Each structure stands twice: as structure tokens, then as C-alpha cells.
Amino acid sequence: MANSKVGLARLCVSGLLLCISMSAATQSSASQTHPIAQQLFIQGDELIKQDQFTRGISLLEKAASKGHAQAAFELASLYEAGLVVEEDTRLAIKYYEMAVRKGYRDAHFNLALLLSSPFTPNNDLSRAREVVEVIADQGDIEAQFLLANLMKKKLHDAPSKPGKAFYWLQHAANSGHGKAQYQLATEYMKGLHVSRSAKTAFKWFNRAAMQNVAEAHYNLALMHEKGDGVAQDMAKAVEWYESAAELGSVNAQQNLGLKYLAGEGVEPMPRQAIKYLSKAANSGSTESQLLLAKVYQSGYQDLIKVDLINAETWFLRAARKGVAEAQYELALMLRDRNDSEGAELWGRRAIAGGHLAAAKLYQ
Template structure:
């Protein structure tokens, strides 16, 4: 019976860059050449997302990354709810106008909203200095979201000179007020060992705080700690439960890891069909590792009806992202010309390219 190889995750600090997905360092499949762990970035990413009703367009590759903080208005303040409602519906100019009036009256949530709008050029020209000013006013008034957002700006040196010491204090204050994003990013700084002395146990505590609050990135990171015994006693059962929670929240890396655990019956009852379904989901979310694992199970027919054409389509797609696999290359070479043409056509259609250019 084929076993899927789990992803070995290097427990190192990988700070989030703005408008980029979290990347925990992954050891590639056995067929791939080992690569060193990724070097920590210098710009932690905020974890809040834009409202689904009005997704912001993806910035061009050369555009400046923006801090994203979605203020959570208290339900008993109809004025703040109105500002937030306008923001949710993408009516940024109206949200800006109303928030400006509310901020002058001392409304801290409106101040945070102004910082958000200035930082992300929503309804107003991007101005990090003004964003930092409004975030600071709200942070001084005790708003945890503003503290977090201002910390991100201070780390990145936007809206003023970089100030990592101030950023750490802001993250700590925000985390103390229960902000899971702040706890997660502060944990990364403790792992990095540059801004703060490296302390994996403190990092684990902060990750647990964020994970308990439902932060999927923290759940995934803490799962790797339990899996490898980093800063916590090794506990595969806890690791798998955290992977499951993060996977249910659509964390792609967790989907892959949890699928592998299900496939192999590691820390959870064996469920090959469920594993393949998760791998398929992650593959369609452009996880090259999932694409490689899905290709293997489809080609071998383990846990799913054998479909070499579909499996090798995913193999070709994974190769373009650098996830080669000699075993699957051999299977591709043995396909009939007609089936190989189908696999290549499927890969080209997925990639939106007339030519396959594997790395």
C-alpha cells in the first residue's frame, strides 16, 4: 500500500509579506532536490481579509504592499456599524466621509477605519503617513486593531522610519487585548530571533493564544510545533486536530498536511477518500505539493479510481512550479501518444498557456 510522504516543516520564523500567502518552509517530495529553509522576510503580513462582498483587486507586482485591517465594530454603536457597512459594500468614499466625521468626534473605530482606507487607497489616495497618524490616535485610545496595524507599518518603515522596538510593544499590547493576528506575528518575531531574542516556548504560547482564537495560520504553525516537538511536547494527536481545524478554515498548507495524515492514518482514522478530496481541493488552490501528491494517487489508483491521464495532467502542472517527480515522468513516458496529448492539453488549459515550460 502506497504511503504519502508527510511534509517536513522547518520551524523557523517566516514573517508575512503584505498581500502574500503565508509560507511555512516545506521539504519537497522525495523526488525533488532538497532546498534550504526560506530566509525570513522582513515584513509581517496582516492576517485580516477584505470583506467578501467587495474584494479588492490584486495589486500589480510593482505596487506597494498595503496593510489590511478590518475593524470589528461593536454591535451597540449604530454609527460605527454604518461606517463598517459602507466599507463592506465597497462604498469606500462614503465610508471615508462618514468615518472622518465620527473620528473628529473621538470615535476610535472610525479612526482605525480611516487608517485602513488611507493605507489601502480605498476611497482616498494612499498615504501611509496619514494612515499611521490615524492608527496611532486609535491605538493610543486602546483600539487593538489599530495597535496591530501601526505595528505593521513600523516594522515595514511605512508612514515613518522603521521602529521595531515600538512595533514589538504595539504587538504585545494588541495581543494582550486578545488580537490573534498580533499574537501570531509576535510569535514569529520570537522565532526569528532578530528583533527579539529567540524563544520557541514563548512563540508556542503566543501561537496557542492565536490558535485558540481561531486563527488558521496559527493553528497550522502550532500543529507543526506539536508534530516536531518544538517548544512543546511532541504530540501527533494534537498536531492532527490543529491541522484539521486549520484545513476547515481553508488554510491550504494545512489541507495538504491533514490530507496526508488521513491518507496514512496518522493520528486519525485512515480515510483515503477524504484525503484525496482534500488533495484535490488544495491542488485547485494551486498548491504544487498537493498537485504532486494527487498525481501520485491518481496514477497508482490508491484511494481513488486510477486515472493516469488526469494524474499526469496534475504532474505536468506541478512540474511548472518546480515539483518534479521521476516516477511520474516514467509513467508519462509510457502513456500512449493519444493519452499523453490529452494530459498535456489538460495541463495547458489549467495553466492558461499554449506551451508547458517546467522548471
Template sequence: MKPGLHLRDRLAARSPEKALARAKELRANGAHERAFALFSVAAEAGLPEACHQLGLYYLQGLSVSRNVIEAGRWFTRAAEAGLTEAQSHLASLHLFGLPSHLVSGAGQSLFAQVETTGTDFDGAIKWARLAAEAGSLEAQTVLAYILANGPPHLHNIEEAERWYEKTARAGSAQGHLGYGLILLRRAETGEATVAAVDEIRLAADAGIPMAHYYLGLVYEKAIGILPDLTKAAEHYRLAAVGGVRNGQAKYGVFLLEGRGIKANAVEGETWLRRAALAGDADAAALVGNLYARGGHLPPNYAEAAMWFRRAAEAGNATAARALGMLYLTGAGTTRDPDEAAKWFTQAAEAGDAIAQADLATLLRSGATDDRLTTPPPVHQWFEAAAESGDLIGAYNYGVCLAEGVGVPRNDEKAAFWLKRAAEGIVNAQYWYGRMLLEGRGVPADPVAARQWLTRAANIGFTDALVLLAEMNVNGRGGKRDHEAARLLFERAAQNGHSGAMFALGALHGGGHDIPTDRDTAISWFRRAAELGHPMAALMLGRYLHRGLVGAADPVAAVPWLQQALAQGVAEAQLDLTEIATNTPSALAQTPAPPNNALPYRAAGE
């Protein structure tokens, strides 16, 4: 007999049957602590209904600490005695992560910390089928779900459809949803699609949040009906409020983009955050993008990195690539090429072609530490893609062969794959043109090189514009045409190419087949020097020192000459020595050399 019971309770506790009856009466009146004590008496005596009720108390945490394993044990005792409700509850427990072995015997502590995250389909279907065949509507929907969505050895879509249809006809909202989804998957006519959507709508009308999510998809994608983004947004909202992770992500996107609803970036981000925190990798990646892009506030790369990491760790390849780029550039994180390589590798192994190319470029740069980063077989990925006919793969594989990334350098094979890729990839047109010009892997052919470079230049590829302009200056592969070269250099300069700016300064400075214009020349030299071009800094310094445009200004010349000297242009020392000899006061008046110039980037690098 349980201590501390009321008089009527103590009298009832003398008989398991009376204890059960009294416990049910107390439960109905909300006296759960007293009811639990009497259910325990009856359950320990083996009464199936009492075992089931005790399991519910443990499952719901009524008057006792919630304990799913203990609930499962009591449900099992009731289920083994043939109680249909207990069989149904036990099936659901196994479906949502309670392994069978944890409830099959004694010995586990009531307070044991046990992982219950793995679905036990085999344990679930055993009890679901027993309860379903005994007429439990809930068990029938569970059984249908397992047959439709379980592992291959349990998969039986025809039987699942029969059970779902049976429960739908009995008025089960979950049955309507499951039946509608099966009908939708195999619908081949408009009428069949409409019938499927009608079933899903019945589930939504009954308040099933997941049904609202699917209706959102129906209205967004125009499945069997005309598209209606306003209705899609409303159904996604209802799904989101109901806790459907996918619905939260969809509703967040609709709010961000103003699709079918007034745009609200703050609320949209809130819903995306909720979906991300619930485990939606795509939503986490979207939140990362929001912080990386910025908007009314500057980008927050540290916050972006946190969300990209969450998404990447959940398997999102795009987020892994983005996180790798943050580590490569040091935006929001400490710059770490090896950590960048790690995330590029994850994305690349998931088939992200851009990440594969980024990883190959990183490895080719030599920035990673061989002790920390084992080079993955990027060349094998590219070779497989190339062999399958993928032109981007052919280009990347050609570059690997040309640069010796992961494979011994092989110019002949590189030229073969780059030529194949050049039929559709502008980067490959430039690369193949260079190889023809240099005679790498193929006989030197400047005429053909000019043709390939022209194709790439016509699309606006900057390095092709520069190299083709240089060929027009010196007449390689065709006639000399300095005016054509000027136009090509100007297009490259508009793209920020400092070498093209320097070349324009040289063209306008005299000695070429275009009119000399030193005002234009010094302007181009200045623009290139400000971007860190060493020879442009030398020429700008000389123009200023020698007064080639306006009066001589050695004071203004000195910092540019010092910049050129610091960048390795030894000729600048001659001008600086001359200034020191003839105008020593100029050095005393001169500020330190510019230190904000960008690193010089030569053509083709």
C-alpha cells in the same frame, strides 16, 4: 461729527443721546448705513446701548464688513457698563470661539486675520452668569450649557439642570432641549424617560433642528417609546435640513439602507457628503466605503482614497486602516508600503486590532523601508492584549515571537501564546499544529499536531486542510488515508489553493491508494498551472508532451514547460530538449509562455 450725514443726522450727532435716538429710528426704517454712523457717535461717547448696537452691526455685517473681534470689543464696553443684552451676546461669542484676550484692549487691526476656533469657556461663563442672574433667558441657557458640557473645572450638572428647568418653564425651546437631555441621561424608569422625551419634543415642535436629531435617536433606538423608523427618518431629515451634521449623516444612512424611508442611494450619498464636508469623520468613512464597494458603477478607489483620507485625518481609525490597505495594494493610489504602514499605525495606535495585525504582517513581509518607517511596538500592543486575556492578541503576539517581529524570535514563548489562543482562534490552531509538527518551541508531537490541525480544518481553514491532507498522505501522526487526503485537498482547492489542486493531480495520477484517473489528474494540473503553480505546469506539460491523456501534443506542451522553467523548475528543460530534438517544429509553432499566471503561493505562506 461724521462727514456726509444728512441735516437731521448732523444735528442729532451734536448730542450722544440724540445720536442714539436718531440711530434707533434710522435702524427701524432700514437706513443701516446712516444708523451705523450715529451709533458710532454715541458709542464713542460711551453710551452702553450704542456700544451694544454697534457690536451687533459688526457681528451681523450690516453696512460694514463683518468683524467678530470688533463686535466683541463693543459688546465688552457695553457689558462692562452693565448692559445685560451685551453680556449675553458676549458670552455667546466666547462660547463659539472668540478668546477673551482679543477683546480686552486696543491695538488689533480692524482687518487682522485671527483664528477664533477655540471655545473660551471661562470668558463665556463670566458674562453668561452676570446676564443670567439679571434675567436674560438666552444667557441662562448659555450658562446651563456651559455647566453641563464645559470643562471639568466648570462642570456642575445639578446647577445646569436648575437653569435649564427655569428656562424651559419660561418657554425657551433651547431650555426644553437641554432640560430634556439632562433628564434623559439620568432616567431610570419608563415614566422618567417619557418625561424627558416630552421636553425634547417641545424643543422640536419649536423648530430646533438638534431636537429633531435627538428625537430621531429616540424613535430609532426605542428610548422610552416603541421603535418607529419612519418617524426616526423624518426627524433625521428635519435635523439634516436644519444643518445638524449628525442628522445629515444619519439621514444619509437611512436613505442608503431604506430604513423607514424608500431607499435612495444618490440622495443618501449626497447627505453623507454634506456631513463629511462639515467635518463628520464617520460620514466621510461611509462615503469612502461607498466608492470602494461600488454598486451600479465599478468601484472608484481613487475617490475612496480621498474620502478615507479626510476621515482618517479627522481621527477615524477604520478609515485609516482602509486607506492603508489602498496604499498597500495600489488601488486608487500609487502602491506605497511605507504610506500604508503610516496609516495602519494610526489605526493601530487608536486600538484597531485588525490594523495592528495588518501592520505586523506588513512589517514581517520586509516591504517597508527602515529609513522611512520606524517599526512601531506592535509586539507590545499584542502582548498587552494577550496578558489581558484577549485571544486575538495572544495569537498575534505568538506570531510576533515565532517570526521575530519587533522582538527576538522565541519559539517557546510563541508556542505558549499560540496554544492559549488556539482554544478559540482558528489561525492559532493551525499555527500551533505546525509548531507541534515541526518541534518548534515544544517537543515534536505529530499526533497532537494532527488533532489541532483537524480542529482548524473542520472550520475550513485552507492551510490547515492542506497540511492535514499531506499528513494523511504520508501517515504522519496517524494512519495513511489517501481517500481522506483527497477530500481535504478538494475542500482546499475549492478555496482556490493551487497547491491542493496540484496534489489532487498527483493523487489521481497513480501510485496512491485511490483509483488512477489521468483525465481527472490533468484537469487538476491545468487548474493549478493556470494559477501559477510551477510543478503543476511541469506535469501538465509532460502529460501533453507524452500523450498520457489522449494523443501527444508537444505544441501544447511547450508553453507550460517554458512556464515551469521560468519559475525555476529545472526538470522542464529535459522535456523541452527532447521536444526540440524529436519535434523541432513544435517550438516554432509555440506561442510565448503564459504571462498571466498568478504568483505561486505555497502552503502556509
């Protein structure tokens, strides 16, 4: 067995695999478990750590059959991931259900995610919602957030329930869940299942921003820039763009790069422009990759010098991701340095991507 799978198996038995979160206070404690079941679990755990998987799994199964919730949870995780044992969704569901009946918190999450997946045989979105609602009703904000998203989904005969989704999203947001606050703000901003209210959206974006949700910072920047839900203030917009960019928002990085490049609302600062555009490009934004390539290819208002090596590097990165314009420009650069084979390769790919100028070039 590969070392990586052995390591994952050990993680699983330590309760670290496939969990949304883990809190000892919310799980079934050993004191609530039959002493024999607890001993079987400890022995099985130790055997698996020693790579004695068959014996370890057998003891975990015995512990689970005697009502040991964590043993059932670990077995379910192993069967779901196909570690140590053959992957078996049916057995994973069986053991998750056993753990759920014993009140094991993380089993509720894992079972719901498994049952709500379109790739799970005999999936059951209605059951997934029921499983999560048990702990959502108990005030678990992660469960409330997950339940809100499960209510948005539809699968087979289970329709989406936007009203209930909004209800649980509000609960999670009011309880301080950052991502729920961001989603709620977005619904008010777009007027989804609720009357549009930019002011209410602004309030919830602010709350999410306080929890360092990057896209909340970005949306606050947009709102300040446009004067939507708040007084227009370009200086504050730039502050929010910068904080969003530092938190990893690719949208903010690209917008900020463009602003520093063009001097829109800020002094033109080419180094800052390149810094933020490079961050976005390195995060995978093909738009930023293409923009950087063109800036280096032609220079920019005597502020950024022509750099054909960097231009080709960024055209190549975007071209490899299927950007037809980058493929075309790369073909031209290669043709100019007499690399006819490389030029034709990228030119043909640009044609396949629907680039009209490339089609004329290689008629």
C-alpha cells in the same frame, strides 16, 4: 447606473461599506449632533435609498458641514469607492478627516488604510499611524492590531518601526486579539525583534488557537511533531493537524493528506488522504493538485486505484496555474490519446516554464 453600484451605494449610506467593524456605542451618537444636521442626514439617507442620489448627496454634504460625523463618513466612503459620485481620493480624505475630528471610530480605520496604501495619491503613512494611535491609546484592540501592522510598513520617507510594532502587537495580544496572538507567537518562534523562545511561542499559539485561528492550530501541530517548545507527541500533532484542517488551513490539509497516505504517525488511510489532499487542492494548492494527479495517474501501493480521468482533471487545474510539471504530464497524456494539438500546446507551455524533459520532447 448598474444595479450593483446602486446596491453598494445603499450599503454605504447604511454604514456597512469599507468598515473594519461597527459598534454603535463607539460611534458619535445622534444626541451629540446638532438636530438640524441630524435631520439633513436622515433626509439624505432616505433619498439615496430611493435612488435620488444627487439630492441625497447634497443633503449629506450639508449635514457634514454642520458637524454630522456619520454623514461625513458616508460621503468619504462614496468618494473612495466611486459610487454615485466620481471617485475622488482627495474628497474621501477630506470627509474622513471631518469624521475623525468628531470621534467617529470607523473613520479612523478607513482613513488610515487609505493613507497607508501605496496606490493612494499623496499617501501619508505617518498620518495614518497618528490617526489609528488616537483610538489605540483608548484601548481599542482592533486599532492596536492595525497600528502594529502599520508600524511594520514603510512608505516613502516613513520608515518601519519594528520596536513600536512589537509594542502594539503585545497590547493587542494581551487584550485577546486572536490574530495578534498568532503574529506574536510567530515573532517569538522566528526570533523577530525578540529573542527566540519556542515556549513563549507555544503559549501564544495556544491562545490564538482558542480563538480558532487556523494557522495557530497548524503551528501547534508542527511543534508537537518536532518537539519544539513542547514534548514530542505525534498523536497530539495529528489532533492539531485535523483541527487546523477543519478550520481551513491548507498547509494542515496537505500535511495530513500526506501522513494518511504514507502512514506517517497514523495508520495508512487512503480515503482520508484523498479527502484532505482534495480539500487543499480545491483551496488552490497547486502542490496538492499535482500530487493528487500523480496519485491518480499511478495509483498508490494498491491502496488507491489508477484513475486517469481524475489524474487529467488535476493535471489540468495545476497546468492552468502555470505549474510546468503538470503541463508536461498533461502533454504526455494528451499525446498518448492522439490529441497532438493539445499535447503540443501544453508541451510548449512547459518548455516556457523551464521544464527540461519537455524541451527534449519537443526539440
